Each structure stands twice: as C-alpha cells, then as structure tokens.
Amino acid sequence: MEESRAAAVQELRARFAAGQTRPAEWRAKQLRGVxxxxxxxxxxxxxxxxxxxxxxxxxxxxxEISLVKSSCLFALKNLKKWMKPKKVHARLMTFPSxxxxxxxxxxxxxxxxxxxxxxxxxxxxxxxxIAAGNAVVLKPxxxxxxxxxxxxxxxxxxxxxxxxxxxEGGVSETTALLEHKWDKIFYTGNSKVGRIVMxxxxxxxxxVVLELGGKCPVIVDSNVNLHVTAxxxxxxxxxxxxxxxxxxxxxxxxxxxxxxxxxEALKKVLEKFYGKDPLLSADLSRVVTxxxxxxxxxxxxxxxxxxxxxxxxxxxxxxxxxxxxxxLDVPLDSAMMKEEIFGPLLPIITVDKIHExxxxxxxxxxxxxxxxxxxxxxxQKQFESTISAGGMLLNDTSVHLTNPHLxxxxxxxxxxxxxxxxxxxDAFSHGKAVxxxxxxxxxxxxxxxxxxxxxxxxKGVLVGKLGAMIQAILGFPRGK
Amino acid sequence: xxxxxxxxxxxxxxxxxxxxxxVYRSGRTRELAWRRSQLKGLISLLTxxxxxxxxxxxxxxxxxxxxxxxxxxxxLVKSVKNTLQxxxxxxxxxxxxxPLVSFPxxxxxxxxxxxxxxxxxxxxxxLGLALExxxxxLAAGNAVVLKPxxxxxxxxAFLAANIPRYLDSEAVKVVLGAPEVGEKxxxxxxxxxxxxxxxxxxxxIMxxxxxxxxxVALELGSKCPCIVDWLDSKRDSQIAVNRIIGAxxxxxxxxxxxxxxxxxxxEQFAPILIELLKSTIKRFFSKPEDMARILNEKHFNxxxxxxxxxxxxxxxxxxxxxxxxTLSIEPTILLNPSLDSDIMREEIFGPLLPIITVKKIEDxIEFLNSKPKPLAIYAFTRNxxxxxxxxxxxxxxxxxxxxxxxxYGLESIxxxxxxxxxxxxYHGKYSFEMFSHKKAVLKRxxxxxxxxxxxxxxxxxxxLLRHVFRYDYVSLFLxxxxxxx
Numbered sequence: 001m002e003e004s005r006a007a008a009v010q011e012l013r014a015r016f017a018a019g020q021t022r023p024a025e026w027r028a029k030q031l032r033g034v035x036x037x038x039x040x041x042x043x044x045x046x047x048x049x050x051x052x053x054x055x056x057x058x059x060x061x062x063x064e065i066s067l068v069k070s071s072c073l074f075a076l077k078n079l080k081k082w083m084k085p086k087k088v089h090a091r092l093m094t095f096p097s098x099x100x101x102x103x104x105x106x107x108x109x110x111x112x113x114x115x116x117x118x119x120x121x122x123x124x125x126x127x128x129x130i131a132a133g134n135a136v137v138l139k140p141x142x143x144x145x146x147x148x149x150x151x152x153x154x155x156x157x158x159x160x161x162x163x164x165x166x167x168e169g170g171v172s173e174t175t176a177l178l179e180h181k182w183d184k185i186f187y188t189g190n191s192k193v194g195r196i197v198m199x200x201x202x203x204x205x206x207x208v209v210l211e212l213g214g215k216c217p218v219i220v221d222s223n224v225n226l227h228v229t230a231x232x233x234x235x236x237x238x239x240x241x242x243x244x245x246x247x248x249x250x251x252x253x254x255x256x257x258x259x260x261x262x263x264e265a266l267k268k269v270l271e272k273f274y275g276k277d278p279l280l281s282a283d284l285s286r287v288v289t290x291x292x293x294x295x296x297x298x299x300x301x302x303x304x305x306x307x308x309x310x311x312x313x314x315x316x317x318x319x320x321x322x323x324x325x326x327x328l329d330v331p332l333d334s335a336m337m338k339e340e341i342f343g344p345l346l347p348i349i350t351v352d353k354i355h356e357x358x359x360x361x362x363x364x365x366x367x368x369x370x371x372x373x374x375x376x377x378x379x380q381k382q383f384e385s386t387i388s389a390g391g392m393l394l395n396d397t398s399v400h401l402t403n404p405h406l407x408x409x410x411x412x413x414x415x416x417x418x419x420x421x422x423x424x425x426d427a428f429s430h431g432k433a434v435x436x437x438x439x440x441x442x443x444x445x446x447x448x449x450x451x452x453x454x455x456x457x458x459k460g461v462l463v464g465k466l467g468a469m470i471q472a473i474l475g476f477p478r479g480k
Numbered sequence: 481x482x483x484x485x486x487x488x489x490x491x492x493x494x495x496x497x498x499x500x501x502x503v504y505r506s507g508r509t510r511e512l513a514w515r516r517s518q519l520k521g522l523i524s525l526l527t528x529x530x531x532x533x534x535x536x537x538x539x540x541x542x543x544x545x546x547x548x549x550x551x552x553x554x555x556l557v558k559s560v561k562n563t564l565q566x567x568x569x570x571x572x573x574x575x576x577x578x579p580l581v582s583f584p585x586x587x588x589x590x591x592x593x594x595x596x597x598x599x600x601x602x603x604x605x606x607l608g609l610a611l612e613x614x615x616x617x618l619a620a621g622n623a624v625v626l627k628p629x630x631x632x633x634x635x636x637a638f639l640a641a642n643i644p645r646y647l648d649s650e651a652v653k654v655v656l657g658a659p660e661v662g663e664k665x666x667x668x669x670x671x672x673x674x675x676x677x678x679x680x681x682x683x684x685i686m687x688x689x690x691x692x693x694x695x696v697a698l699e700l701g702s703k704c705p706c707i708v709d710w711l712d713s714k715r716d717s718q719i720a721v722n723r724i725i726g727a728x729x730x731x732x733x734x735x736x737x738x739x740x741x742x743x744x745x746x747e748q749f750a751p752i753l754i755e756l757l758k759s760t761i762k763r764f765f766s767k768p769e770d771m772a773r774i775l776n777e778k779h780f781n782x783x784x785x786x787x788x789x790x791x792x793x794x795x796x797x798x799x800x801x802x803x804x805x806t807l808s809i810e811p812t813i814l815l816n817p818s819l820d821s822d823i824m825r826e827e828i829f830g831p832l833l834p835i836i837t838v839k840k841i842e843d844x845i846e847f848l849n850s851k852p853k854p855l856a857i858y859a860f861t862r863n864x865x866x867x868x869x870x871x872x873x874x875x876x877x878x879x880x881x882x883x884x885x886x887x888y889g890l891e892s893i894x895x896x897x898x899x900x901x902x903x904x905x906y907h908g909k910y911s912f913e914m915f916s917h918k919k920a921v922l923k924r925x926x927x928x929x930x931x932x933x934x935x936x937x938x939x940x941x942x943x944l945l946r947h948v949f950r951y952d953y954v955s956l957f958l959x960x961x962x963x964x965x
Contacts, residue, residue, distance in 0.1 A: 019873075058935070061946070091890055101893065191693060212693075231933075239934065273934060373926075375926070400920055408920065431894055432877070432878060435890065446722075447730060449770050450546035462555065462558050
C-alpha cells in the first residue's frame with residue numbers, strides 16, 4: 001500500500017519537474033474535464049450525495065454541482081489574466097530597473113476534503129490548484145464513501161491522471177500521506193484534525209491552508225422584515241445539509257422582547273418548508289453517521305438544555321434523521337453553547353439590549369462567519385468593526401460563499417488562509433519577485449572603502465533626494 | 481559584550497500576554513491615529529538614536545556605520561515612511577464585484593488586525609529584521625511582542641531600552657532572553673508569529689504554533705546561488721564584480737540570508753572572474769574595519785571547520801586567513817570544492833565564496849535545481865533567453881538580474897521564501913498584509929426576495945436556480961415572467 005502511494009507521489013514529482021502541468025493549455029484542458037464530469041455525471045453525483053448524507057437533489061445541484069461548474073468556468077475565463085506577470089514600480093533607488101511579480105505553481109499539493117459537501121470541498125480547491133499549475137493529490141473524506149469512490153472512479157476518466165490523483169482512505173491513509181513531502185496542504189474539516197495536519201506539515205516545512213469551523217452567530221435586531229429574516233435564517237441553517245455546514249448559523253442572539261416573535265416566524269417558515277412532519281420531508285438531509293447522530297442526541301437530551309426546547313425534537317434513529325429543533329436560552333456553559341453544533345439544533349440566546357450580543361460573541365473563538373439582521377446602519381458599522389470572523393453577512397446567511405470575488409476562509413480557531421476564485425489560484429501559487437537591473441547607474445557610494453562622503457550620498461539616496469541620486473549614478477565620490 | 485542576557489521571568493510572560501490582549505480588546509491599536517503615531521515614533525527612534533544604533537551594530541557584529549546605515553537604518557526609514565504614506569489606502573476596505581443575481585448587494589474586503597502578534601528576529605540584521613515586521617504589524621493595528629535574538633545583545637538591549645520610549649509601551653513589548661524564553665512565549669496562543677532564522681528552530685516554532693492553530697510565517701535560510709555569464713564589456717564585468725562583492729563581503733561579511741552563497745560560472749571564464757574579484761577585493765577592503773566580523777566563536781569555528789575539510793582546503797584560491805582573537809576571516813574564494821563537502825551542502829553564512837564551474841552556463845540551471853529552493857537567485861547576464869529560462873525553470877523566493885541584495889530595499893516587491901527557504905512574504909504592503917485578516921463583508925437588502933431559493937423543492941425551482949448559477953439573466957427573467965418553461 002505504502003509502496004503504491006510512494007510511487008504515486010514520485011510520479012507526480014517527476015511529471016511536475018518535467019513541466020507537464022505548467023502550460024496554460026494543459027491547465028485549461030483539465031478544467032474543461034472537471035466541468036464535463038460535473039455536467040455528464042450529474043445524476044450519479046446526486047445519487048452519491050444522497051447516499052452519503054441524504055442530500056436533497058436541489059441542494060446537490062445548487063450547493064455542489066453548480067458551484068463546481070461555475071468555479072471551473074470562472075477559472076477558465078480568468079486563467080490567462082491570473083497567469084500573467086504583474087509589473088510593479090521599481091523606484092528611483094534601483095534605477096534603472098524593472099520589477100515584476102510572477103505567479104508560479106508550488107509543485108505537488110495535497111487536498112484533504114470534508115464529508116458534508118464532499119464534491120464541492122474536494123473539487124473547488126483542486127480546480128484552483130490545477131489552474132495554478134500544480135500536480136495534485138485529492139484525499140476525499142472517507143465519511144462520505146459513495147462520493148469518495150465516485151471521485152476515485154470518475155476523475156481519472158476526465159483529467160490527466162498522471163498529474164491529478166485521488167487517494168481514498170481513512171485516518172491511517174491520511175496519516176501516511178502526511179508523511180510525504182508536499183508543497184502545500186489544503187485541509188477542510190475540524191480544528192482538532194487541523195492541529196494534527198499543521199503539526200505534520202512541520203516535517204517538510206509545508207505551508208497549509210486550514211478551512212475549519214466554529215460557532216457562526218446570527219444577531220437578529222427587532223427592526224427587520226421578520227418573514228424574510230426567518231426564511232433566510234432557515235435556508236442557511238436547515239437548507240444547508242440540515243445544519244451540517246461550516247457556515248450554517250449555529251446560534252441566534254436576539255433581545256428578550258423580540259425572541260417570541262422571531263420564534264413564531266421561524267416556526268411558520270419551517271412548517272412551510274418541511275411540512276407538519278419534517279422527518280418525512282425529502283428536502284432535509286439526514287445526519288451523516290450514527291456517531292454524529294448520537295453526538296447530537298446527547299447534546300439535545302443533555303439535562304442542562306432538554307427543558308429549553310421550544311420546537312421540534314423529533315428524531316428517527318433508523319433513518320438517522322433529526323427534525324429542525326429550536327431551544328430558548330440554554331445555559332452558556334452547556335455543550336450546545338460550547339461546541340460547534342453542526343446539526344439541526346438552533347439555540348436562541350436572549351439579551352437585554354442588542355448591543356450586548358457583541359460581548360458574547362467576542363467571548364468565544366473567532367467564527368468562520370458572523371451574521372447580522374438589521375436595518376440600523378450604526379449597528380451594522382459596529383458589528384463590522386467589533387466582531388472578527390472569517391466573513392460577515394448582513395441581512396442574509398451563507399450566500400457570501402458564492403461570490404468568487406470574496407476571499408473565503410477563517411481566522412483564529414476557524415482557520416488560516418482563504419480561497420475561492422482568484423484566491424484559490426493564489427493559495428496554490430508562489431508570487432516570485434523578479435527584478436531586472438541594468439549596468440548603468442553604478443553607484444560607487446555603495447561600496448567600501450567607506451567614507452563620510454559616501455555615507456552622505458547614501459543617506460541622500462535613501463531619503464529620495466534627487467541630487468544625491470544623480471551624484472550616486474554619476475559615480476561620486478570620485479577617486480575611490 | 482559577554483554574560484547572561486537579562487530575562488523576562490516566566491511568570492511575567494503570562495501577565496505580559498494577558499495585558500496585551502486587554503490593550504488590544506480596548507480597541508486602541510486599531511485607530512489610524514494610533515498607528516500613525518507608532519510609525520512616526522519608529523522614524524524618530526531611527527533618526528534620533530542613529531549613533532546609538534551604529535554603536536550597537538558595531539559592538540554586535542563589527543558592522544561599519546555606512547553598512548549599518550545602508551542595510552538597516554536607511555532602508556528602514558524609507559520603508560516606514562512609505563508605510564506611513566500609504567497607511568490609509570492599505571487599511572481601507574476594498575469593494576469587490578457582486579454578480580447581478582445577488583442585487584441589491586455590496587461586497588467589501590475589509591482588512592482588520594489579527595490581534596496580538598509575536599516577532600522573532602535574527603542576529604545578522606538585528607535592527608532591520610525586528611523593526612521592518614514591527615512596522616507592518618503596527619500599521620495593521622496589532623499589539624506586538626518583539627523577541628530579538630540574544631546573539632546580538634547590544635541591539636537587543638537597545639531595543640528593550642528605546643522601544644518603550646518611542647512607542648506605546650503598553651501595546652508594544654520587547655522580551656529579552658535565551659532561546660528558552662522564546663519557547664515559553666510559544667506556549668501561548670498568538671494571532672500570528674513571524675520567525676526569521678534557521679530551519680531547526682523554525683520547526684520548533686511551527687510545532688508549538690500548531691497546538692494553538694497559531695498561523696506562522698517562516699523566513700529561513702538557504703544557499704543563494706549567483707550565475708555569472710560571460711559579459712562582453714569590461715565595464716560590465718567590473719560592475720558585476722563590484723555588485724558580487726557588495727552582496728557577499730560587504731553585507732555582514734556574508735552572514736545574510738540573501739547574501740550570495742556560491743557562484744556558478746563557465747570553466748573558461750573562471751580564471752578571469754577570480755582575477756577581477758581578487759583585485760577588486762584588494763581595493764574595496766584596504767581598511768579591515770570596512771568588513772563586519774564573524775558573530776561569535778561558535779560561528780567562527782563552524783566556518784573554519786568548513787575550510788579545514790581536506791576536500792576543500794586545497795581549493796582555496798584566495799584568502800583563507802583567519803584570526804580567532806578578532807573573530808575575523810578574510811574574504812576567501814574557493815574554486816570547485818567537492819560538491820559533497822559541507823561547504824557545498826550547508827548554508828555558508830560567512831565570507832567564504834565557492835566558485836563552481838560548469839561546461840555551459842545553461843548547465844547552472846540544472847545544478848541549482850538539484851538543491852532546495854533558495855531565498856534568492858542571482859544572475860549576471862545580458863542573455864535574454866537565459867534570463868527567461870532562469871525565471872521559468874527555477875523556483876526561489878525572488879530572482880534578481882545583474883545585481884544582488886538590492887531587492888531587499890524595494891517595497892513594491894514581496895520578500896520571502898518558498899519551499900525550504902520558508903513561507904509568508906513581507907516588505908511594503910506585504911508587511912501590512914502579513915499581520916492582517918482580510919474579512920469578506922457582504923451586505924444584502926431585505927427587500928428583493930427570490931422565492932425559488934427556498935424549499936419545498938420542485939423541478940421548476942431547480943430550473944430557475946440553474947439559470948441563476950449560469951448567470952443567465954435573460955432566461956431567468958423570462959422564466960420568472962412565465963414566458964419560458
């Protein structure tokens with residue numbers, strides 16, 4: 001097993017060294033291949049996603065397949081622009097000279113994906129890595145086995161399998177992969193494993209991108225269009241893999257007086273979306289594994305919170321389904337408020353005045369996303385300047401990740417590095433500075449033997465004094 | 481200056497970090513006015529205390545004041561002034577395009593400080609490697625701890641004494657001490673750590689950082705090669721040699737991460753190059769005090785050890801003289817030492833210059849690609865085809881043609897390594913960005929709503945969403961109006 005892995009990595013290194021992945025035509029061909037795969041294999045992909053997490057067909061299309069396709073299209077459209085060296089100012093001090101920044105691929109990179117959006121989180125980073133000219137190993141999540149084996153089977157048919165490989169496996173496979181030398185490691189998952197990945201990267205001094213999770217808070221002010229707000233929260237929470245998404249709203253903070261109204265609005269919306277018996281709705285993902293199911297059950301049935309339930313609570317162990325469930329004012333030291341929920345449970349925390357929500361959020365680790373619903377522009381400004389998060393959204397949830405012009409990534413516990421659009425290309429590139437100097441303008445003042453005259457000219461040059469620069473270029477001080 | 485470095489006691493460190501977090505939380509360091517005052521404070525420190533700085537650098541490294549000015553003080557003042565000038569622009573939110581389908585919406589990328597950051601600096605440019613990143617961290621609005629290298633004690637003491645006088649001493653701290661202090665600092669969580677130094681310690685820092693998911697930037701060492709092509713004009717050759725010498729012996733006696741480590745030249749031109757180097761060295765270094773000394777006994781022994789290897793000592797063609805009492809080694813040139821010897825496998829970081837000959841100059845590319853990616857590649861040539869090949873077929877932090885070291889002082893280009901020479905870039909705007917988080921902010925209105933966003937799902941909604949994701953607004957519009965299925 002290890003031999004075949006080592007051989008695979010070696011082949012990638014050889015291909016990269018031979019320059020196979022560098023030409024723009026090769027990169028475009030691979031991107032078109034991924035695009036074709038996502039188009040031709042739509043049905044198979046939907047089936048795999050349904051098998052893995054019970055993902056509704058629409059979510060499979062909207063959240064995974066369409067995003068993969070538009071990511072390919074965006075990269076294809078901008079590839080030449082991204083690959084072009086950028087000219088920068090070369091300043092009078094190094095005159096005559098020209099300077100450019102050239103983007104070059106890092107080499108052979110490893111992408112470790114997650115189970116909740118197993119197609120998107122595998123292919124989106126890979127698309128950027130290919131666009132940047134790297135050779136790639138993709139390790140899909142073993143917790144989504146249908147998608148993992150689909151990718152392992154399909155990808156080699158659509159792309160250059162000598163330079164882009166899928167390696168399947170669990171913890172031991174991943175650990176073994178991490179022993180090898182990579183030029184970059186891109187990991188999506190939880191912060192516990194994120195630490196392990198970063199520690200493993202030390203061996204070869206490999207830079208990493210870690211896309212982790214966190215508790216994404218939603219602050220709801222009272223001056224909002226309640227119906228629209230409730231819909232958008234519900235869409236971002238239960239409409240995203242039934243809450244199993246890194247940017248899904250984790251908990252709500254609102255004022256004590258407004259909470260009942262918000263709760264009513266949410267209940268109405270939920271019934272409209274999922275009917276009277278949500279466990280029967282085809283539009284809700286199931287919980288991915290019995291492990292996670294039990295984890296969520298423990299969280300829900302914890303005696304600290306079980307009496308705070310105000311909606312939902314239905315569960316079906318056979319089908320691994322949990323209905324949208326809302327809690328009101330659970331204790332802040334309960335598991336539900338200390339760990340990332342990653343499921344269909346939504347606690348509403350009430351405060352006296354809406355401004356108090358900032359202190360509460362800042363007492364927790366920085367999340368991947370933070371949301372605020374309000375019409376008050378002052379509150380918006382305060383939110384923006386007081387809260388640190390990977391990204392923020394005002395008056396909506398989740399959709400910011402579909403904008404390829406915005407960097408997507410965490411900060412602090414929610415991760416390091418960012419991607420999407422051009423940012424993925426940059427994440428897998430090295431920006432090499434290239435400075436061309438001429439032989440004119442030789443400044444003797446630079447060299448020993450040193451003298452106070454030379455020092456004076458150097459001072460003038462570094463301060464930008466034209467006279468000193470002229471002197472320097474003309475070879476002053478004369479004689480030495 | 482021998483003797484123990486004053487230390488900040490371990491218990492003090494917890495209080496120190498906690499205190500800095502409080503100061504950061506108060507929001508003081510985020511104000512543009514505060515950042516400006518800190519940058520101005522740095523400029524005052526550098527200009528008012530110039531003589532003290534020259535003294536400290538001479539004590540620590542025997543650096544001549546001109547070199548100290550050129551490589552540390554001068555380049556810093558220029559850089560900080562540039563930062564001050566551009567601060568508002570860099571700190572301003574940047575608008576990002578939003579696809580029509582999310583109308584009405586505005587998208588911004590807002591730079592914000594990371595929080596409380598830690599900077600480890602190295603001994604060879606003890607002022608520059610501390611204050612350049614410090615200026616970036618302050619410009620970005622962070623609270624900062626600086627841990628200068630204990631191997632340059634005079635500069636470290638200078639920083640410890642003067643930073644509190646010129647900057648906000650509650651938000652910017654200098655912590656002195658041996659490497660153990662650095663390790664204790666790393667037991668804490670930081671919002672970013674920049675480490676400049678060797679790979680061994682770099683790995684220790686990154687391992688400790690992983691426990692807290694502290695993001696790191698590592699500026700490590702490497703063997704920076706210099707390809708010397710045949711240059712037709714005598715003037716060009718002389719200029720090339722001047723610049724090579726400047727980038728080796730005139731920069732901390734070769735103890736610099738971007739100093740030229742070794743030269744690659746065609747075998748027929750090696751003798752000419754060596755003669756020119758010898759005569760120019762004689763002219764440049766007529767006064768011994770114009771070259772820095774070796775840092776300490778440990779490095780002196782390391783360097784003399786490199787030369788003592790019997791596969792190497794016979795290849796010395798110039799210099800080789802050493803004085804352990806003054807810790808000085810004269811400019812030394814070697815011709816084709818064994819490629820297996822330590823001098824050709826490890827970063828030299830000293831005044832020894834191996835010249836490796838190749839049959840054709842293009843062979844240099846394969847040679848340098850057989851070694852880990854360096855911080856800088858240099859090439860003296862007028863051959864445009866060769867230049868393009870070097871750019872495309874090699875990888876390094878940076879490439880400079882027909883000069884060396886000067887890329888360090890250019891704020892518009894990023895400075896940093898790749899592969900074994902490290903990751904993370906700084907200088908100029910990159911220093912600001914190294915210590916910032918670019919936060920995406922999307923504002924939507926509660927007005928316009930697209931019903932097909934929401935469950936319960938059906939094929940019609942799916943069809944509409946397909947149009948949306950193809951940015952096919954015409955089809956979307958028509959379908960919504962019921963004019964198309």
